[in-house]
Amino acid sequence: MSTAKPRYQELKDFIIEKISSGELQPADRVPSENELVETQRVSRMTANRALRELNDEGYVERVAGRGTFVSDYRSRSDLLEVQNIADEIARRGNRHSSRVMWHSRQHARGEIAKALHIEQGTDVFHLLLVHYENDVPVQLEDRHILSSFAPDCMEQDFDEITPSAYLTGIAPLQEAEQAVRAGIPNQAVRKHLDMEKGEACLIVIRRTWSKGRPVTFSRLHHPGSRYELTGHYTPPGSTRTQSTEIVGLENLRQ
Amino acid sequence: MSTAKPRYQELKDFIIEKISSGELQPADRVPSENELVETQRVSRMTANRALRELNDEGYVERVAGRGTFVSDYRSRSDLLEVQNIADEIARRGNRHSSRVMWHSRQHARGEIAKALHIEQGTDVFHLLLVHYENDVPVQLEDRHILSSFAPDCMEQDFDEITPSAYLTGIAPLQEAEQAVRAGIPNQAVRKHLDMEKGEACLIVIRRTWSKGRPVTFSRLHHPGSRYELTGHYTPPGSTRTQSTEIVGLENLRQ
DNA sequence: CTCGCCAAGTTGTATATACAGGCTAGACCA
DNA sequence: TGGTCTAGCCTGTATATACAACTTGGCGAG
Numbered sequence A, B: 001m002s003t004a005k006p007r008y009q010e011l012k013d014f015i016i017e018k019i020s021s022g023e024l025q026p027a028d029r030v031p032s033e034n035e036l037v038e039t040q041r042v043s044r045m046t047a048n049r050a051l052r053e054l055n056d057e058g059y060v061e062r063v064a065g066r067g068t069f070v071s072d073y074r075s076r077s078d079l080l081e082v083q084n085i086a087d088e089i090a091r092r093g094n095r096h097s098s099r100v101m102w103h104s105r106q107h108a109r110g111e112i113a114k115a116l117h118i119e120q121g122t123d124v125f126h127l128l129l130v131h132y133e134n135d136v137p138v139q140l141e142d143r144h145i146l147s148s149f150a151p152d153c154m155e156q157d158f159d160e161i162t163p164s165a166y167l168t169g170i171a172p173l174q175e176a177e178q179a180v181r182a183g184i185p186n187q188a189v190r191k192h193l194d195m196e197k198g199e200a201c202l203i204v205i206r207r208t209w210s211k212g213r214p215v216t217f218s219r220l221h222h223p224g225s226r227y228e229l230t231g232h233y234t235p236p237g238s239t240r241t242q243s244t245e246i247v248g249l250e251n252l253r254q
Numbered sequence C: 001c002t003c004g005c006c007a008a009g010t011t012g013t014a015t016a017t018a019c020a021g022g023c024t025a026g027a028c029c030a
Numbered sequence D: 001t002g003g004t005c006t007a008g009c010c011t012g013t014a015t016a017t018a019c020a021a022c023t024t025g026g027c028g029a030g
Helices: A007-020 A033-040 A044-056 A078-083 A085-091 A110-115 A163-170 A187-192 B007-020 B033-040 B044-056 B078-083 B085-091 B110-115 B163-170 B187-192
Strands: A060-063 A067-070 A096-107 A123-133 A136-146 A175-183 A201-210 A213-223 A229-233 B060-063 B067-070 B096-107 B123-133 B136-146 B175-183 B201-210 B213-223 B229-233
Touching: A007 A033, A007 A044, A033 A044, A044 A060, A085 A096, A085 A123, A085 A136, A085 A163, A110 A213, A136 A163, A136 A187, A163 A201, A163 A213, A175 B175, A175 B201, A201 B175, B007 B033, B007 B044, B033 B044, B044 B060, B085 B096, B085 B123, B085 B136, B085 B163, B110 B213, B136 B163, B136 B187, B163 B201, B163 B213
Parallel strands: none
Antiparallel strands: A060 A067, A096 A123, A123 A136, A136 A213, A175 A201, A175 B229, A201 A213, A229 B175, B060 B067, B096 B123, B123 B136, B136 B213, B175 B201, B201 B213
16 A cells, blocks of 8 residues: 555656666667657656656766766766775776685674664674785775575675675665774784784775665775775755866875 | 856755855745745746755755745755764764864965965965864864965964854855875874874865865864764665664774 | 758756645634 | 534646757758
C-alpha cells in the first residue's frame, strides 16, 4: 500500500536504470524530451523535469540544440573517486597494485557490529590489504563487509579488483560517512606502509550505505608524508562549477 | 550585454536575499506560491519551480498543506559548520575562546599569492590565532585574507568574533576547497597547541571563494589526539536523508 | 566548390489549467 | 463542553501550449 511514485521519478529511474545497467554508456545520447513524450506517454514538461533533475544531479549533460548525453561517471562525484584509490592513482598517471595481507570470514563483535547496525555474531568478511603507487605503499585498507550483502567475498581476487570497485559493482553506493584523524601508527601499520618511526598517519574511517543500510566499514591508513585527501565543496545556491584546479596547495610543506 | 536572468532564478535570488539579509529568519514563513503569483507577477508553476529548487538546495523546507519555511542555516551545510569552530564547540556544549597570537598587514608572496590568484605584493591580512575548547587548545588558525575583500580587518577584535564568522558576515561563502593531511608539527605549532613531542597533527588547508574569487586561505592545525573531522556525503540521485547519527565512530581508538 | 542561409530538431523557459492530497482553523452539532 | 466535519489554503504533480535560443545538416545561390 505504498504511495505511487510520481511519473517524473519513474522516468528518472527508467533512465538511471539504462545507465547503471550499461545499456547507455558515457557520452551516449539519451532519448530527447519529445521522444520520451511519445515512447513513455508523458507530457513534455514532465520529461523536461526528469531530464533537468538528472542533469542537476550529474547523471547527464544537456546541451541546448544538441540533446542530452550520459555524463562521464567520474565527473559525477569527487568523493566517489576517493573511494577507489586505484582510479585516483591511475589519474595521476601512476601504476596501482595491491596485495591482500589477510582475509577471513568472521563474526562481528563490538564496534564493528555497532557501526554496521548488526547483531553481535553476524557474519562479516574481514579484509586487510595494502595499496601501492608505483610499488610504494600509500594505503592500508582494513575493511569489514556485511556477508549478506556480498556473499561471494571469499572468492574474489582482491589483488586484481579493489574492494571498492567490487562493492560498487554489486549495488550503487548511496551514502558515505567518514571521519578523518591524524595519529601515530602502531608498529604493524608502520611496517605495512614502510613508514619511519615517528611519522604521522592520516586515518580515514568510513562507513558506506547501500540499499538503505550500512554495508561496509573501513579504516584507511595513509602515510602522512605521502598522501593528501582533497575535497571540494560548493554550498547550495552557488552556480554549478566545474572542478577547479588546485593551484599551489601541492607545493605547501610546513 | 549579459543574458537576462530567467524569471525563476530572479525569484530564487529574491528569496535568498531576504534570508541572507536577515529579513527572513529561520522557521519564518516564506510567501506561498499563490502569494508570489500575485506580488511578483509570475505563474504558479514558475513560483513552484523557484521554491522547489530552494527546497532541494536546502534553503527552505516545504510542507504540503502548511507552507514554505526558512530552514535552519545549520542544517544547510555540514561543511559550513566546520568553517566555524566556535559553533562546533558550542554545539558540543563546551565553551569556546580564542586568542590572537599575531596579526599584520603584509604583501603576499609565493604560495599565498598563488593560492589567492593575486599578484605578488598585493595587500593581504595575516592572522594567527588559537582556538580553545574549555581552555584546552584545539586549533591553530593561520589565515591570510585578501585586503580588498575585507578592508577593516585590522580593526576587528578576533578574540570576540571568529574570522570565519566575520568573513561570512561580509559576503556569503560560495565555495570551499580543502586538503587534509597528517604531519608532525614543528616546535612553534606544538607550543601553541600544547602538544606532546611526537604527537601527530591533523592539518586542514582551505581556500574559500566569495564573489567568484578566492578571498581567504587558511591552514588549520589540530592536535591529532583531540580533534576529528567528520563529513557526510550523499551522492546525487540518492534519496535526500536527514543527517544520520554517527554511532560507534567516536569510540574507535587505534 | 564554397559560402551563406534556412528548416528541423533540441533544450530552456513561461503560462494557464486541473486535480490530488495534506493541514488547520473555525463552524457546527450532540 | 467536547468532538467532528468541512471550507479554504497550501504544496505536489501532470498536461497542453507557446515562444526563444541554440545546433546541425542540407540545400541553393553565386
